[in-house]
Amino acid sequence: MNYRNKISYLLVRKLGLSFKEANKALTDGRVRLNQNLVYENVLVSTYDSLSIDDTLVQPEKDYVYYAYHKPKGVECSLSNQIPESLYYQAPEELKGLFYAGRLDKDSEGLLILMNDGHLYNQIIQPKYKVNKRYEVHLEKPHDEAFLNQLAEGVSIKGGTTLPCEVWAITPNSFGIVLNQGLNRQIRRMCFALGNYVTKLKRLSIGNVSLGEIPAGGHRKLNLEEITQLRNL
DSSP states (O other), X not given: OGGGGBHXXXXXXXXXXXXXXXXXXXXXXXXXXXXXXXXXXXXXXXXXXXXXXXXXXXXXXXXXXXXXXXXXXOBSOOOTTOTTBHHHHSOGGGTTOEEESOOOTTOEEEXXXXXXXXXXXXXXXXXXXXXXXXXXXXXXXOOXXXXXXXXXOOEETTEEOOOOEEXXXXXXXXXXXXXXXXXXXXXXXXXXXXXXEEEEEEEEETTEEOTTOOTTOEEEOOHHHHHHHHTO
């Protein structure tokens, strides 16, 4: 269905031109993609601006992206019926944005907040397999067999988790990278193997890292981070 995102199709659908008129507009040098003249019937992404003569066919959208350190105790919800939700707890400039990378109330760490529905879907949909890195602390010490089983897959919720990368940090903590994202997956995996998670912190989503953002703090994503996320 890529043809639906090509210049000629957009000119036909949005301006009512015939395909012959749309193609002639291209060859006549009347079409601009991101302010640059374009002569070929190329694909137009959701992030591109498109115009013909002085008529704007698709405007460049004003997208914003933030990395936010969700504190423990904040509910990943935009409901105004929950006092602990992001609706009330997130900083003012993040209000009205939606979050990618849900964390349960007892966990903390990185969320990406944005107004870009296309990128949001890419991050949350399992088929894109976006890596998410965590630091996990346990009630009891782990051993090599425990970590190996996490890495190979654990039976939870009627299925087996996908293989993943796991490494020891201390006798009671480990790091893990997931690209699956089942509900409370890490906690359920550890419980199934006879241990309890006492602290869970997400450190990164794709190429975006939490870094030194304090709990409750946030920062804008830079252009490199945004571009790499869009190209995942």
